[in-house]
Amino acid sequence: AIQMTQSPSSLSASVGDRVTITCRASQDIRNDLGWYQQKPGKAPNLLIYGASRLHSGVPSRFSGSGSGTDFTLTISSLQPEDFATYYCLQDYNYPLTFGGGTKVEIK
Amino acid sequence: QVQLLESGPGLVKPSETLSLTCIVSGGSISTYYWTWIRQPPGKGLEWIGYFYYTGNTNYNPSLRDRVTISLDSSKNQFSLRLNSVTAADTAVYYCARRITRPEAFDIWGQGTLVTVSS
Numbered sequence: 001a002i003q004m005t006q007s008p009s010s011l012s013a014s015v016g017d018r019v020t021i022t023c024r025a026s027q028d029i030r031n032d033l034g035w036y037q038q039k040p041g042k043a044p045n046l047l048i049y050g051a052s053r054l055h056s057g058v059p060s061r062f063s064g065s066g067s068g069t070d071f072t073l074t075i076s077s078l079q080p081e082d083f084a085t086y087y088c089l090q091d092y093n094y095p096l097t098f099g100g101g102t103k104v105e106i107k
Numbered sequence: 108q109v110q111l112l113e114s115g116p117g118l119v120k121p122s123e124t125l126s127l128t129c130i131v132s133g134g135s136i137s138t139y140y141w142t143w144i145r146q147p148p149g150k151g152l153e154w155i156g157y158f159y160y161t162g163n164t165n166y167n168p169s170l171r172d173r174v175t176i177s178l179d180s181s182k183n184q185f186s187l188r189l190n191s192v193t194a195a196d197t198a199v200y201y202c203a204r205r206i207t208r209p210e211a212f213d214i215w216g217q218g219t220l221v222t223v224s225s
Contacts, residue, residue, distance in 0.1 A: 001168070034211050043201055043215035044152065050209050087152055091210040095167040096154040 002026050002090050006099035012107040019075040021102045023066075023088035031067045032092035038101075039084045047086075048073065078104070109134035111202050111216035119196075119223050125189040129202030129216055132183070136160065140205035141178060141185040142212065145198040148220075153198075157205060158185055192223045 003026035013019050023033065031051035036044035046055045048064035051071055061076045075082055083106055088099040115127035129141070143155040156166035158176040166174050170189070178185040189196060200221055204214040 032210065036212070043203075043218050044212070045215070046211050046213055049211040053209065055211070055213070089152075089212075094165055095169075098152040098154070100151050 001095050002029060002092065002097050004088055004090055004097050004099040006086075006088055006102050008102060009100060010103040010105060012105050013078050014107045015078055015080060017078045017107075019078050019082075019104060021073045021086055021088075021104075023071045023073070023099050025069045025071075025090055025092075028068050029090045029092035032090060033064075033066070033071050034089045034091060035062075035064055035073045036087045036089060037082075037084045038087065044087060049091075075104075109204065109214050111204065111214060113200060113202050113216045113219040115219060115221070117220060117222060119192055119221060120225050121193055121223055122191055125187070125192050125196060125200075125221055125223070127187045127200055127202075127219065127221070128184050129186070130182075130184045131204075136178060136180055136183045136185065140207070141176070142203045142205050143176060143187045144201045144203055144212075146201070146218075147195075147198045155187065155189075155200075194223050197221065197223045 005024045033051045035048040038044040047058050052064045063074045065072050085101045085103045087101050110132045112130045119125045137160050140157040142157040146152050158178045173190045175188045199218040201218045202216040203212040
């Protein structure tokens with residue numbers, strides 16, 4: 001199975017900060033990567049698919065980049081509602097595998 | 108607006124079978140990959156498997172010997188069965204719709220906590 005390694009596992013940031021989360025795949029997955037946001041007690045929500053495509057209704061402050069093995073999720077200006085845990089997911093092959101998550105906390 | 112809702116027992120005894128159902132409302136269960144994903148308390152997400160509307164299934168190798176996903180189009184629902192459960196199977200179980208082109212989980216159920224305990 002493809003291993004997905006996210007970093008950092010947690011971070012503290014302030015409203016307005018630029019935040020970057022990385023995800024590394026154990027093998028080339030082209031651009032078959034998604035990013036999901038999960039708030040406590042809730043199901044994950046799709047943010048980004050195809051490594052860089054914004055899902056409908058997701059604010060433009062979220063962006064994704066990368067291909068091959070290295071990927072990045074960027075929040076350009078952190079808002080109060082963005083404090084959550086973020087997961088990457090490789091869609092390249094089965095079994096689908098998620099990264100370990102990055103918890104974004106208030107500084 | 109398609110919605111998913113999981114239902115089933117919240118407590119299962121060790122060695123018994125976990126059974127959950129996901130009801131699909133607001134749309135047809137035809138097409139798409141109907142998927143189960145779980146999340147142990149305080150931990151990350153694990154893909155369990157899917158049932159594709161054509162009848163194909165695919166399971167996580169870590170669970171393949173114990174898991175079955177089925178679909179009942181007449182009831183617009185799909186189900187998960189996990190045999191011989193242990194405490195390690197305690198988790199929030201989510202059902203989700205996986206679309207293709209693009210590949211993504213675009214709709215999720217709210218999740219249901221299943222605890223394995225005697």
